[in-house]
Amino acid sequence: MRYRVVAVGRVKDAALRAACDEYLDRLRRYTRIEEREVKDEARVLAAVPEGSRLVALSRRGEEWSSADLAEWTARWERDGRDVTFAIGGADALPEPVLRAAEQCWSLSHLTFPHELARVILFEQLYRAHTIRRGEPYHRGR
Numbered sequence: 001m002r003y004r005v006v007a008v009g010r011v012k013d014a015a016l017r018a019a020c021d022e023y024l025d026r027l028r029r030y031t032r033i034e035e036r037e038v039k040d041e042a043r044v045l046a047a048v049p050e051g052s053r054l055v056a057l058s059r060r061g062e063e064w065s066s067a068d069l070a071e072w073t074a075r076w077e078r079d080g081r082d083v084t085f086a087i088g089g090a091d092a093l094p095e096p097v098l099r100a101a102e103q104c105w106s107l108s109h110l111t112f113p114h115e116l117a118r119v120i121l122f123e124q125l126y127r128a129h130t131i132r133r134g135e136p137y138h139r140g141r
Helices: 014-027 066-079 095-100 114-133
Strands: 004-007 032-038 053-063 085-088 101-105
Touching: 004 114, 014 032, 014 114, 053 095, 066 114, 085 114
Parallel strands: 004 032, 004 085, 053 085, 053 101
Antiparallel strands: none
């Protein structure tokens, strides 16, 4: 099972790129994950491998706690199917991507720049894996 993140645009800010890389390195201790950048929203679906479960990040999606995400990752891994997370750019994800998604997840009702959303996604996936293993990283309730 592998996680993929398909994101519109590049992380241009060096500090945010470093944060992404830090969480990716941490996360790779637990699971396989890869990141793919596409030029625009119209290319998102083409970057999702056939058979992969698509989770679209959208303000219109369902909000999950860190513990909820830990439960979802456990279910997905038991299922054995790859999971692809889609992150839109400034124009958000288009309707065809939202319709194709098996789940829509909202990081918050707040609007985040796509670069920051990527950092948050990687951190939350890392947190979910530490929660599942009972490691001390997560102290929230």
